[in-house]
Every structure is written in C-alpha cells, then in structure tokens.
Amino acid sequence: MKQRKEIYQAMGISQEVISYGEKILEGLKERFEEIDRTAEFNQLKVIRAMQEAKVSEACLSGTTGYGYNDLGRDTLEEVYARIFCTEDALVRPQITCGTHALALALMSNLRPGDELLSPVGKPYDTLEEVIGIRPSRGSLAEYGITYRQVDLLPDGSFDYERIGQAVNERTRLVTIQRSKGYQTRPTLSVPAIGELISFIKAKNPEIICMVDNCYGEFVERIEPSQVGADMVVGSLIKNPGGGLAPTGGYIAGTKACIENAACRLTSPGLAKEVGASLGMMNSFYQGLFLAPAVTAGALKGAIFAANIYEHLGFAVIPDGREERHDIIQAVTFGTPEGVIAFCKGIQAAAPVDSFVTPEPWDMPGYDSQVIMAAGAFVSGSSIELSADGPIKPPYAVYFQGGLTWTHAKFGILKSLQQLVEERVVDLSKYAEKF
Ligand SMILES: *Cc1c(COP(=O)(O)O)cnc(C)c1O
Numbered sequence: 001m002k003q004r005k006e007i008y009q010a011m012g013i014s015q016e017v018i019s020y021g022e023k024i025l026e027g028l029k030e031r032f033e034e035i036d037r038t039a040e041f042n043q044l045k046v047i048r049a050m051q052e053a054k055v056s057e058a059c060l061s062g063t064t065g066y067g068y069n070d071l072g073r074d075t076l077e078e079v080y081a082r083i084f085c086t087e088d089a090l091v092r093p094q095i096t097c098g099t100h101a102l103a104l105a106l107m108s109n110l111r112p113g114d115e116l117l118s119p120v121g122k123p124y125d126t127l128e129e130v131i132g133i134r135p136s137r138g139s140l141a142e143y144g145i146t147y148r149q150v151d152l153l154p155d156g157s158f159d160y161e162r163i164g165q166a167v168n169e170r171t172r173l174v175t176i177q178r179s180k181g182y183q184t185r186p187t188l189s190v191p192a193i194g195e196l197i198s199f200i201k202a203k204n205p206e207i208i209c210m211v212d213n214c215y216g217e218f219v220e221r222i223e224p225s226q227v228g229a230d231m232v233v234g235s236l237i238k239n240p241g242g243g244l245a246p247t248g249g250y251i252a253g254t255k256a257c258i259e260n261a262a263c264r265l266t267s268p269g270l271a272k273e274v275g276a277s278l279g280m281m282n283s284f285y286q287g288l289f290l291a292p293a294v295t296a297g298a299l300k301g302a303i304f305a306a307n308i309y310e311h312l313g314f315a316v317i318p319d320g321r322e323e324r325h326d327i328i329q330a331v332t333f334g335t336p337e338g339v340i341a342f343c344k345g346i347q348a349a350a351p352v353d354s355f356v357t358p359e360p361w362d363m364p365g366y367d368s369q370v371i372m373a374a375g376a377f378v379s380g381s382s383i384e385l386s387a388d389g390p391i392k393p394p395y396a397v398y399f400q401g402g403l404t405w406t407h408a409k410f411g412i413l414k415s416l417q418q419l420v421e422e423r424v425v426d427l428s429k430y431a432e433k434f
Contacts, residue, residue, distance in 0.1 A: 008413070012348070016427050017417050021409070024307045031303055035296050042218045042292035049082035050289070060282045067276030076284055077272070083288075084225045084232055084252035090261050090272065091236075091250040093280045098214045098235030099126040101249030105233050106130065106173065108264035109208055109257055112144035114172035119163040119196060120188065121151040124181045124212065146170070156186040158196055167203045174200050177212040178224060179326040182398055184317055187325040190220050194227025201228060208257060214238055215326040215382075215400065218295040231257045237381040239327065242287030242294045243403040246378050248280065294383060295327065298401050301385070301408025302329035305399055308412060312425055314338075315394075327383075332396040333424070336360075339389040341422045342397045343373035345415030346387040349407070350375020360391045368392035385411045 008018050059072040067073065073092070080089035095101045102124075110116060116131065128134045132141025140147065148171075150162045176196060180187045188196075197209045211224040213232040217239035225232045231253035236245035251261050262271040277284075306329055307320040315332040318324065333339050343358045353375040360369035374386040382400055385407055389397035402408025419425040 008410075011410070011414075013410075013413050013417050014420070017413055017420060020416070020427055020430075021304075021308065021413050024304065024311065028300075028303060028307060032300055035299050035303075038221055039218075039292045039296035041221050042295075045083060045221075046079075046289055046292060049079045050285070052082060053078040055079065055285065060285060062277040062279050062281050064276050064278065066274045068273060070275070070277050072281035072285075073275065073277040074272075076277075076281065076288075079285075079288070080250055080252050084223050086225045086232070086252040086258075087255045088258035089250060089252040090258050090265065091248065091284065092265065092275055093248045093278060093284075094265060094275055095236075095249030095251075096247065098212075098233075098238065098249060099124075099130065101233045101235065101251055102127060102175075102212055103130045104249075104261050104265055105210055105231050105251050105253075105257070106140060106175070107143075108260040109210075109231075110140060110143075110145045110173055113170065115146045115148060115168065115170040116140065117163075117166055117171050117174045118147075118149045118177070119158060119166070119174060119200070120176055121149065121185060122183070123175060123177055124214070127175075127212075152185055158192075158199075160199060163196075163199065164203065167200065167207070171204070171207055173208040173210060175210050175212065176224075176229075177214075178216040179212070179214055179328060180317075181214075181328070184330070184396075186318070187216075187328070189323070189325045190216075190222050190224055190227055193224045193229070197224075197228035210253075215328055218292045219299060219325055219327065225252055230254050231261075236284065236287070237378055238383050239295045239298075240288055240291050241284070241378075241381075241383065242290035243378070243381065243383050244283040244287030244290065246280070246283060248284065294403055297403065297405035297408060298327040298383065299324055300405045301402040301412060302327055302400065304409060305329050305331065305412045305415075308416060312430055327400050329399045330396050331399065332394045334395050335424070336391050336395055337422060338419065338424045339391065339395050339397045340371055341418045341424055342399075342415045343371045343387050343389065345418035346373040346385060346399070346411050347375060348418070349411035349414040350385065351407075352377060366390060387415075 059075045063070040077089045129136035131147050132139030208230045210231040211229045213234040233251050236248035306316045309331045310316045310320045317330040347358050358373045360371040363370045369391040372388040376384040385402040387399040
C-alpha cells in the first residue's frame, strides 16, 4: 500500500482522496467479483467462437484490392455470428462508425412506403438525421420511409398500449436502442428487450426487430440477438473492438438482413464477396479477444464513479447499486464548474494528451457548449477513458470507458482531486459518513 500511495501522490492525488477512494472500494468487492464472473463467461464464449470458426494465423493478415476470398474477413464474420448466435454477420473496416452501421442496417432493410417504429423514445442524436426527424440530405424520409415513435412511460417501462396502436400494416422495422446514450432514461436489459420483441412479433412476426447495441456488448452474458432480435448493430471503437480496432462497425443478424446490408455496403450482386480487410484483421481479432476484459474494466470504473459521487451527494444515473446494462455513467454536478473540473481530471489522467486542458466549445449539432475529455490511442474511441458534458442544466457529465480498470480508477480519483482543488467538493464534510 505504501508504494502505491507514493506513486499516486507523485501523480497528484492527495492522501485524502486516496483514502476516500479506498473506503468506497471496500464496499464494491462483491459487485466486482460478479463482473469478473461475467467477464470469465464472455471470455470463454469468445475463445470458443474463435476455435470453432478455426481462426488461424493466415486469418490475421489482410487483403488489398477487391478482397475476394478474404479468409480473415470471412472467418471474423463467422466468429461474430457465433458470439451473437446469429445466422450471419457483416464486420468491416468500411463501416466507418456506429451511426454508419445503424444507417446501413436501416437503409438496406427498408423500402419506400415502409414505416420505421421506435418504441423506446427518441433515438441517439445522430440517428435523427438518418431517419429524417431533423430534415437531412439522403435521410430515410427522402426515400419515402416514414417514422413513428412511442416514448417510454415516466417510470422507464414500455408503453405497450401505445406501441400496440402504433404497429400497422406498413410497420416493417422496429429499432430498439439498448443504451440510454446521453439521455436520462434507464438502459434496457437484454431480458427486457426480449419481452418487447415478443410483443412486437406477436403483432406481426414479419417485422424486423433491430437493436442498437452500442455500449452494451459483453456487459451481460447474453446479447439481444439471443432473445429474438433480427439484427444487432454496433461500433468497433466501442466495446467489441476492445480498444484495439482502429475503426469499423458490425451488424450481426439473420441471413436475409445481412445480405441486404452487404448489398448496400458494397453493391447488389457483389454483397459480402468484396471488401479488402487491409491491415485491420489483427487488431479486429485481438480487440475482440480482449473485449470481455476491457468491458469489465470499464464497468468497474462506472460503478466506482457512481459510488464516489453518490456518497458526495450528487445525482448519479445509474445509481451505485443498480444492475448495469451498458458502460455509461452520468453524474449531475448542477454547476458548470463541476462538469469542467471533472473533465479536466479525466484528461489529466490520460496516457496521451494529458498536458492539454479541455474547454467548452460550440460543437456542430448541439444547442449549447460542450466539453469533452479524451486522451485516446484511437481518436474518438469511447471504450477508452473519456467524458463529455453539455454546459447547460442540469450540468451532467457522461463518463465511459477505460481500457483497464486501474486506469479508470486513476481517472476517477484524478477527477475527484480536481473537484476538491477547485472547491466544488469538500471531502472533510463526508469523512464522518464512514
Ligand atoms: C455511440 C452510439 C451511436 C453512434 O455511434 P458512432 O460511432 O458515434 O457513430 C449510436 N447509438 C448509441 C446508443 C451510441 O452509444
């Protein structure tokens, strides 16, 4: 302990902050053990899929040009299909990000005259332009695809009555966002998603159920595709890339859905047969291999942060004891100073760009200033330790990631140190609570 304290102190964490953190940690032992057991299960799931798909050394080198008969790419897609228990998968560096993967899944599986339904409220910000909720060039709306939305009930549960009314003969695809993203609604558990899908399928089994799986992969032991989803979609610079994938996205699902997506990503007739994997395969495989452990580290960080700040009297979503279904943690500071100090602390803990100071700026597409903290090996990667917050009430910061639990821990202690130094937090007031 003495040596550890010394290095923490050398890195700017005071004795008071270290002790507070250690006290919080004492109460989290059992939670962390449960997370480790889930990581163990998911690690074996990944290894088993790689063994069954006969991943070989030859899979790790890439192709160029058209990419015909790309063994690494085709085998990786089989591995994803095995992990998600789907018929097929599309896992490509040519899918540029999560939004692109979701747009691809939607645009390729919907046809003019179809209707898209979100029964879980407003989708992730970037999807508003994909759908055409905010008018945008090339949106689904421009192609004559309409959109309907049913909000969650105030307690976060599904509004089955209104969902039942919203499903009609034109409803072709239902989109379900697993993670709350940057909203305050609860994140959906996989079993809850399963119930919703059963309800939709009972109305009409032909409706395609898609799940936006961003931030949810490997948090639980089953994935939404195991409870009826026809497609699960996500980004490789989040959980399943394990921090190593430098770009990319995935769609896992039924043969028909994946065939549609492949025809749209490349071209009708070419579908999955083309698409050079370039030099990405090594990092895609190795990142996927690490993903269960990386996700577990990020989850521990989220729970540690929730408990640190909840004990200090700040509102946290999810709270310190709640079961987790994604890796995002929201902390409401109630003041701009709190949000800014938190982000400064996260930045100062980074292995890359630790010396820069994040500042609020006018980011395109937002109606207030936003502050972001990230010192990542992969630009924009949010499986790496990162935080951001809009500078507007209720002054909440959204925090996620950490490639290792110990880095997440350091980042959170650093954020607390910053809040103490800027006098947003007075730790002496809370010492007696222990
Ligand atoms: C991150 C995210 C997206 C979009 O992914 P990008 O890679 O940022 O385009 C979509 N939905 C959810 C829930 C997300 O968390």
